[in-house]
Amino acid sequence: MKEPIWTRERKAPPRETLSREQIVKTAMAILxxxxxxxxxxxxxxxxxxxxxxxLYWHVxxxxxxxxxxxxxxxxxxxxxxxxxxxxRSGALLFGxxxxxxxxxxxxxxxxxxxxxxxxxxxxxxxxxxxxxxEAGGFADHDIDLAMSSVMSYVLGTVNAEVATxxxxxxxxxxxxxxxxxxxxxxxxVASEYPEMQKxxxxxxxxxxxxxxxxxxxxxxxxxxxxxxTRVTK
Amino acid sequence: MKEPIWTRERKAPPRETLSREQIVKTAMAILxxxxxxxxxxxxxxxxxxxxxxxLYWHVxxxxxxxxxxxxxxxxxxxxxxxxxxxxRSGALLFGxxxxxxxxxxxxxxxxxxxxxxxxxxxxxxxxxxxxxxEAGGFADHDIDLAMSSVMSYVLGTVNAEVATxxxxxxxxxxxxxxxxxxxxxxxxVASEYPEMQKxxxxxxxxxxxxxxxxxxxxxxxxxxxxxxTRVTK
DNA sequence: TAGTCACTCGCACACTGTACGACAAGCTCG
DNA sequence: CGAGCTTGTCGTACAGTGTGCGAGTGACTA
Numbered sequence: 001m002k003e004p005i006w007t008r009e010r011k012a013p014p015r016e017t018l019s020r021e022q023i024v025k026t027a028m029a030i031l032x033x034x035x036x037x038x039x040x041x042x043x044x045x046x047x048x049x050x051x052x053x054x055l056y057w058h059v060x061x062x063x064x065x066x067x068x069x070x071x072x073x074x075x076x077x078x079x080x081x082x083x084x085x086x087x088r089s090g091a092l093l094f095g096x097x098x099x100x101x102x103x104x105x106x107x108x109x110x111x112x113x114x115x116x117x118x119x120x121x122x123x124x125x126x127x128x129x130x131x132x133x134e135a136g137g138f139a140d141h142d143i144d145l146a147m148s149s150v151m152s153y154v155l156g157t158v159n160a161e162v163a164t165x166x167x168x169x170x171x172x173x174x175x176x177x178x179x180x181x182x183x184x185x186x187x188x189v190a191s192e193y194p195e196m197q198k199x200x201x202x203x204x205x206x207x208x209x210x211x212x213x214x215x216x217x218x219x220x221x222x223x224x225x226x227x228x229t230r231v232t233k
Numbered sequence: 234m235k236e237p238i239w240t241r242e243r244k245a246p247p248r249e250t251l252s253r254e255q256i257v258k259t260a261m262a263i264l265x266x267x268x269x270x271x272x273x274x275x276x277x278x279x280x281x282x283x284x285x286x287x288l289y290w291h292v293x294x295x296x297x298x299x300x301x302x303x304x305x306x307x308x309x310x311x312x313x314x315x316x317x318x319x320x321r322s323g324a325l326l327f328g329x330x331x332x333x334x335x336x337x338x339x340x341x342x343x344x345x346x347x348x349x350x351x352x353x354x355x356x357x358x359x360x361x362x363x364x365x366x367e368a369g370g371f372a373d374h375d376i377d378l379a380m381s382s383v384m385s386y387v388l389g390t391v392n393a394e395v396a397t398x399x400x401x402x403x404x405x406x407x408x409x410x411x412x413x414x415x416x417x418x419x420x421x422v423a424s425e426y427p428e429m430q431k432x433x434x435x436x437x438x439x440x441x442x443x444x445x446x447x448x449x450x451x452x453x454x455x456x457x458x459x460x461x462t463r464v465t466k
Numbered sequence: 467t468a469g470t471c472a473c474t475c476g477c478a479c480a481c482t483g484t485a486c487g488a489c490a491a492g493c494t495c496g
Numbered sequence: 497c498g499a500g501c502t503t504g505t506c507g508t509a510c511a512g513t514g515t516g517c518g519a520g521t522g523a524c525t526a
Contacts, residue, residue: 017473041514051475053515058473062514113342113396118419123426130428142451144432149390149452156389157382163346186351193356195363199377218375219382225462226455250504274483284506286484291504295483 018050020058024068028105031069035166036107066111071119073108076101079128087136087231088224094129095154095220102158106166109159137231146227153223154216161212168208175208251283253291257301261338264302268399269340299344304352306341309334312361320369320464321457327362328387328453335391339399342392370464379460386456387449394445401441408441 026047030039041062045052059065078097080090102108133147168178183200190196203211259280263272274295278285292298311330313323335341362384366376401411416433423429436444 040512042512045475053476053517054474056515109346113392114399116400116415118422123423123429126432127426127428130432134428141435144435145448145451146455148393148448149386149455152389152393152452153382153386153456154389156385156387156392159346159389159392160381160385166347167349182349189351190356193360195360195367196356199359199363202374203377215378215381218378219385219456222379222382222459222463223386223452223456224459226457226459229458230455273481275481278506286486286507287505289484 018048018054018058020068022048023055023058023065024072027065028069028072031107032105036110063115067115067119070108070112070115070117071121073101073105074117074119074125075121076104077125079125079132081128082132082135087132088228090132091136091150091224091227092220094132095150098151098154099158099161099216102155102162103165106162109155109162139230139232142230142232146230149223149227150220153219157216157219161216164208164212179204179208251281251287251291253301255281256288256291256298257305260298261302261305264340265338269343296348300348300352303341303345303348303350304354306334306338306354307350307352307358308354309337310358312358312365314361315365315368320365321461323365324369324383324457324460325453327365328383331384331387332391332394332449335388335395336398339395342388342395372463372465375463375465379463382456382460383453386452390449390452394449397441397445412437412441 023044027039027044030044030047041055042052045055048055055065059068077094079094082090084090085093129147129151130143133143136146138146168175171178171181173181183204186200187197190200206214256277260272260277263277263280274288275285278288281288288298292301310327312327315323317323318326362380363376366380369379371379401408404411404414406414416437419433420430423433439447
């Protein structure tokens with residue numbers, strides 16, 4: 001198993017030139033605004049006024065670059081110290097922080113599952129999360145289970161949320177017209193499924209934004225309720 | 234917004250030839266065994282002893298083909314009738330059925346979020362799910378929220394699970410050696426993170442398979458507990 | 467002045483989805 | 497029987513991808 005990119009050491013950069021930091025920063029901007037398919041090594045290089053293959057001196061492969069970008073996102077996520085917030089509200093805060101980081105970087109779910117996250121920020125995040133759940137009073141064995149339940153729920157929900165938002169964005173239409181077009185299409189297809197019709201109608205009472213937030217909060221709250229009963233002391 | 238592929242009608246197939254069903258079936262086999270990157274139109278055509286572009290007579294684009302494949306998977310998932318199982322165990326069964334379908338088709342999470350699921354099987358699945366939660370006694374507004382919480386949790390968890398299993402598969406190593414190699418690497422990187430060290434050690438007491446199943450069940454159970462307190466009647 | 471290191475970059479390869487247009491086989495109609 | 501339409505196949509071509517290779521450049525050291 002090959003050594004991950006964070007621990008491979010680099011030579012010192014002697015004069016002004018492309019830098020890994022610069023590359024990461026620009027790549028992040030492209031990814032945030034144009035998504036995974038919008039990031040190519042050629043385009044990235046062009047935006048840096050460089051030749052495509054020059055990047056390869058600073059970053060071994062595109063995959064490694066993406067590893068760096070993912071860890072950058074992990075670094076944006078808060079996990080409160082348990083003594084400041086208490087377990088329950090700490091976990092709530094963590095969930096919200098994770099959600100908003102992913103909303104800022106909607107490309108994350110598309111790439112994060114294809115590789116292990118072993119970067120420094122990922123490690124630190126995991127570590128602080130475990131501290132929080134441990135302080136919450138879970139049995140040894142349940143600490144990991146509880147923590148990973150929360151992460152999975154949040155990522156699962158946000159993944160769907162991001163997918164919806166990206167579909168709106170790519171359609172080029174306004175949020176309202178997209179919703180109404182989508183509605184029309186769903187209604188047409190759902191004519192034999194009265195349950196779906198009702199559901200679609202129910203879901204459009206709020207705006208898209210509040211609807212998605214409500215959805216997220218409802219499930220997270222329920223999950224935390226369920227987890228709370230597993231606290232042993 | 235363009236009409237989705239299920240409702241666009243086709244001409245009748247007059248003589249023996251390639252068929253959409255055949256293409257879907259072969260594509261499914263490739264996808265299941267080689268994953269998303271393993272499916273190309275040329276390879277698919279080759280396996281059908283056809284020219285690459287011949288496929289395009291039967292299927293408008295590769296994306297449309299993938300839409301068909303996704304809906305095929307939705308068709309494999311059970312949702313019990315509420316009178317047979319009751320809400321709680323019905324939801325449990327649904328979750329397990331969804332999980333095992335995704336484990337059979339590990340490519341699903343990679344592609345399902347990039348498009349809306351409006352195929353007939355998706356509709357029917359959604360519809361039966363809603364019936365189950367409605368019968369469970371959730372308030373009108375909560376039916377959708379509860380159902381989508383469960384789906385998100387399951388998909389989130391299984392997404393991570395599939396990612397792990399795929400990493401093992403692609404490494405070419407046996408499960409045990411992969412786990413131990415991964416462990417070694419994590420330990421090396423995690424030296425400054427004692428919490429992670431402990432967690433890694435805790436997680437390796439069971440085999441990979443039981444560990445992943447336990448993880449899945451723990452969170453699903455907690456979530457359903459939390460949802461149960463939201464039932465109003 | 468010679469040599470070495472740090473860095474840039476053009477070219478080329480194998481691969482992708484799919485538009486286009488040429489071609490063939492079978493059916494229907496006159 | 498023959499013409500023409502429909503159904504279906506497929507070779508070629510285009511624009512795009514990540515990246516290995518090797519040549520080239522400028523600055524610093526000995």
